[in-house]
Amino acid sequence: MSDPMELKAKLGLDVFKPGPKPHITIKPGMEKDPRLKKAILVCPAGLYSENENGAVTLTIDGCLECGTCRIACGKDVLDWNYPDGGAGVQFRFG
């Protein structure tokens, strides 16, 4: 298990510019889809979690735009876009 606080601190080092709306959303009705659960394991920023009802939730803040959830879960369960131009993570080292 990685330490969620440590992960938050690491994400805090990155420069993020807020966008007007979340660029990735869970498609309505897909919250409990097994394909979506894969996102919890693969997301490098730990943005997906499962609540007590077994539904997966996504917090978009801290998204590294890596694309892993789109590959792992597919288009059926996620509405996946990049943030608007100039928004989102801006790597200073890369």
Next chain:
Amino acid sequence: MEKFDVIVVGAGLAGLAAAYTMAREGLEVILLERGDYPGSKNVTGGRLYVNPVRDLFPDLWDQAPFERFITHEGFSMMSKDRSITVDYHGRELCREPYQSYSVLRSRFDRWLAEQTEAQGAMLLSSAKVDDVIIDNGKISGVLTGGDDLHADVVVACDGVLSLIAEKAGLRRPGLPGDYAVGIKEVIELDADIINARFNLEGNEGTARLFFGDITKGKFGGGFLYTNKDSISLGIVIGIKALTDDEPSMEAPAFLDGFKNRPEVAALIKGGQTVEYSAHVIPEGGYRSLTALSGNGILVAGDAAGLALNLGVTVRGMEYALASGYYAAQTVLQAKDAGDYGTEMLSVYKTMLENSFVLEDFKNFRETPTVLDDPRILSHYPDLFGNIMKDIYEVPAGSKNRLYTTIRRYLTISEMLSMFKDFRKATKI
């Protein structure tokens, strides 16, 4: 209506190489980048091998903002409580021209974008492309931020997911088995400490790959590159392996486990993490390459799947630069012919086939299958570790003969399996 000769989507290495080459030949090029500046959305391990692309951009390399030239190569086989490292260095790696350099993309791409603008290309940052414009089956432009831009041809260099190629109907979303995720920290450390710690002089650099227990038998491995005054440390794991293979562990935990290995912790001690990044990497090689061109469109770099894992060398950036260059050459030919249709643009594939790019992909088409093997990822690190332990151990009593010690591990069935593995490995 704005009309250009060519629209390049994405100012990463493929897009910059394409725009640079076309602008130099006088084409009217617009380069669209969704980040605040080129490099702001890009992540590499990483290092760039210059030899394959040196002659494609002869004027570029003298001034390039590389981090360090790599003079120390190494790989470490990690098992649970020990590791074996192979270290390769010496004068032959210290002679110019150096074959590879560590890079940080935010610096490198920004600089390459300046060179590209100096050739006359128009760079528009903070501009995300939302869709492609299709006229009578031909890609004739893109939509960005509510504006439509038109051109004779679009070059999609929008990275590993290539939503542009998908919207153009050239590809489908990638499969988890063909991709890995790389997770990385940039750890700041004084240049003098880096030099002392890695036995480096001046601007020499180290590259080291790690495999074995750090990915818990899953496809992938760790990497370390020294930059001028930082270390790039990260781990790569197959996406399918992350979700399907035991043990079930969240991706960030693999990087933490890797960092906490005593062998690795000692190398980054005292360093300060200054950035955390991640990116999908194409790992399927030749079999998972996607369409390279269509009617009015070319695809280059990661967008076409052009990255290759050869075990001890992992490569992508030089394929991005070269494919961008050949995409540009294709556009130049198409312009002369006044034809940007599917057949004309398929010259691009021929050019790549006649270059190191697709030759490498064909030569190494079996490599992804050979490397994704539990015997390589767990069995051999354990076996060699056990042999090392017994060879080096001096017990309280008498010590066994070395041959007897080694022979204990190399049973007939083990040697048969090794022979089979060897035959498999000859496909690499």
